[in-house]
Amino acid sequence: MNRRLMRTYLIDLIKLGGGERLIRAPTTFLAIVFGVSQQTASRIINELCSNEYVYKTMKNGNLWVRVTEKGLAEVEEYIKYINDAYKHPGKVILMGYVTKGLGEGAYYISKRRYQIQFKDILGFYPYPGTLNIRLKDPYYISQNRFLRSLPGYRIKGFRTRDRYFGGAKVFKATIQGKVYGGVVYADRSIYGFDIVEVVAEQYLREHLGLKDGDEITIEVSINQ
Amino acid sequence: MNRRLMRTYLIDLIKLGGGERLIRAPTTFLAIVFGVSQQTASRIINELCSNEYVYKTMKNGNLWVRVTEKGLAEVEEYIKYINDAYKHPGKVILMGYVTKGLGEGAYYISKRRYQIQFKDILGFYPYPGTLNIRLKDPYYISQNRFLRSLPGYRIKGFRTRDRYFGGAKVFKATIQGKVYGGVVYADRSIYGFDIVEVVAEQYLREHLGLKDGDEITIEVSINQ
DNA sequence: ATTACTAAAAAACGAGTAA
DNA sequence: TTTACTCGTTTTTTAGTAA
Numbered sequence: 001m002n003r004r005l006m007r008t009y010l011i012d013l014i015k016l017g018g019g020e021r022l023i024r025a026p027t028t029f030l031a032i033v034f035g036v037s038q039q040t041a042s043r044i045i046n047e048l049c050s051n052e053y054v055y056k057t058m059k060n061g062n063l064w065v066r067v068t069e070k071g072l073a074e075v076e077e078y079i080k081y082i083n084d085a086y087k088h089p090g091k092v093i094l095m096g097y098v099t100k101g102l103g104e105g106a107y108y109i110s111k112r113r114y115q116i117q118f119k120d121i122l123g124f125y126p127y128p129g130t131l132n133i134r135l136k137d138p139y140y141i142s143q144n145r146f147l148r149s150l151p152g153y154r155i156k157g158f159r160t161r162d163r164y165f166g167g168a169k170v171f172k173a174t175i176q177g178k179v180y181g182g183v184v185y186a187d188r189s190i191y192g193f194d195i196v197e198v199v200a201e202q203y204l205r206e207h208l209g210l211k212d213g214d215e216i217t218i219e220v221s222i223n224q
Numbered sequence: 225m226n227r228r229l230m231r232t233y234l235i236d237l238i239k240l241g242g243g244e245r246l247i248r249a250p251t252t253f254l255a256i257v258f259g260v261s262q263q264t265a266s267r268i269i270n271e272l273c274s275n276e277y278v279y280k281t282m283k284n285g286n287l288w289v290r291v292t293e294k295g296l297a298e299v300e301e302y303i304k305y306i307n308d309a310y311k312h313p314g315k316v317i318l319m320g321y322v323t324k325g326l327g328e329g330a331y332y333i334s335k336r337r338y339q340i341q342f343k344d345i346l347g348f349y350p351y352p353g354t355l356n357i358r359l360k361d362p363y364y365i366s367q368n369r370f371l372r373s374l375p376g377y378r379i380k381g382f383r384t385r386d387r388y389f390g391g392a393k394v395f396k397a398t399i400q401g402k403v404y405g406g407v408v409y410a411d412r413s414i415y416g417f418d419i420v421e422v423v424a425e426q427y428l429r430e431h432l433g434l435k436d437g438d439e440i441t442i443e444v445s446i447n448q
Numbered sequence: 449a450t451t452a453c454t455a456a457a458a459a460a461c462g463a464g465t466a467a
Numbered sequence: 468t469t470t471a472c473t474c475g476t477t478t479t480t481t482a483g484t485a486a
Contacts (some may be wrong), residue, residue, distance in 0.1 A: 001478095001479085002229070004228075004229060004232040005226070005228060005229065007232075008228040008231075008232070011305070011306055011309055012309075014309045014310065014313055015305070015308070015309035015313060015314075015446075016313070016314060016446055016447065017313040017314025017315075017446065017447055018313075019309075019310075019313055020313055020314075023314070023447055024447060024448055026449090026450070026451090027450080027451065027452085028375075028449095028450085029374070029375060029448070032373060032374060032375065033374070036480080036481090037480070037481050037482080038451085038452095038481090039451090039452070039453090039480075039481060039482080040479080040480060040481070042451060042452055043452080043479090043480090046452085058450090058451085060450095061449065061450045061451080062449090062450070062451095063450080063451075079306060081235070081239070082235055082303060082306075084239070085235055085236075085238045085239035085243075086238065086243075089238055089239060089240070089241040089242075089243055089244055090239075090240060090241025090244075090247070091241075149256055150253070150256060150257070151252075151253060151256065222239075222240055222241065223240065223241055223247055223248060224248055224253065225459095225460085250468095250469070250470090251469085251470065251471085252469085260461080260462085261461070261462045261463085262462085262470085262471090263461075263462055263463080263470095263471070263472090264460080264461060264462070266470060266471055266472095267460085267461090267471080270471080282469090282470085284469095285468070285469045285470080286468095286469070286470095287469080287470075
């Protein structure tokens with residue numbers, strides 16, 4: 001079953017009290033609550049069960065169910081997402097700590113063929129260097145994973161006499177609520193989902209007085 | 225498409241910023257966000273659109289969408305439901321005002337064949353009469369509609385020499401957080417979804433000092 | 449009473465593709 | 468590039484029913 005649907009059924013079970021204790025839940029009863037047939041209700045519970053979202057047991061011919069910790073976590077994550085959708089529509093908020101990169105950023109960003117494209121997309125020629133941020137916790141890492149799955153604006157790769165310079169995608173962003181810039185994901189990035197690279201017109205470390213380990217917030221625009 | 229699913233896609237659109245303004249949303253992009261194919265994303269938007277949850281328009285070959293007021297209301301109702309699921313698991317809260325019924329309640333409740341069944345289910349012989357409550361607003365009416373759709377405990381009808389006394393269903397309830405009782409729905413109820421009938425061992429008007437128009441809260445247990 | 453299997457019907461999906 | 472149609476395939480659903 002669809003994960004989207006599973007969540008909604010879990011919420012229904014929580015409404016019935018199944019988030020805090022074992023509840024008697026005959027499939028005929030669940031059918032009414034879920035708005036499906038008895039057979040489908042039976043199958044839903046079994047699928048939730050095989051995903052370990054729900055614990056079920058039979059007591060003298062009756063089904064009793066309880067949402068597991070995993071199921072509750074699944075719903076809570078979804079509630080977080082909904083809250084975030086209302087709090088930060090059109091944006092992904094990333095928080096982390098300033099960290100040293102491998103220093104390659106400067107070399108790449110300075111390439112004229114990249115500079116022109118950044119100017120087209122972001123409206124400025126970026127400072128030759130990237131600010132690397134190590135994300136704070138798994139929540140922001142998952143947010144980053146979501147962001148990175150989106151297309152963003154395309155930066156095309158190019159070929160010189162010597163070698164090939166790979167493509168990238170970039171998202172418009174605001175750093176510390178003050179500076180306009182971009183978040184860049186190189187197609188062949190050496191970083192995992194815990195690191196993001198930020199570009200801006202200014203040298204951010206100086207402009208914002210940042211040093212390694214300083215906490216930093218980036219508000220990234222989802223839309224194109 | 226399933227209403228459950230529609231809501232989740234609406235939330236995704238709100239996350240993208242489509243709850244507050246028209247956003248550019250090519251179906252290829254939505255496909256990534258929704259986790260479906262481009263064709264399915266296209267179909268989802270068209271279905272949301274034909275349900276008037278979403279307004280869509282084409283600007284030079286690109287799809288732009290915005291969640292409508294109806295769509296936002298749909299999601300907000302769902303968020304209310306989720307909050308309620310966490311706040312009042314296993315219960316439906318009904319609020320309303322004490323109101324005069326048609327006085328028939330006393331006649332029915334006093335019938336011995338009903339009394340015995342109430343005793344079996346609720347544990348007491350109810351006072352011969354029902355307290356009628358006019359629900360406060362559409363929210364509680366919809367809660368009542370949900371409750372009434374559930375099976376509850378069955379009260380069987382019976383036949384006397386003269387006539388047939390119809391069946392009913394009853395839910396365990398707490399009135400004003402103090403008195404234990406039940407909410408009764410006669411199968412052939414003369415009331416709509418804006419009225420509920422409450423029974424208890426005591427004469428509630430006297431016991432709780434209630435008069436017509438007084439606000440009253442009932443906490444109804446969903447489970448069986 | 450229950451739950452849940454089977455089989456047939458209905459709905460949803462995505463590849464290919466037209467416009 | 469887009470969107471969205473057709474159509475074959477897969478998935479989901481429910482009626483009937485056994486246990």
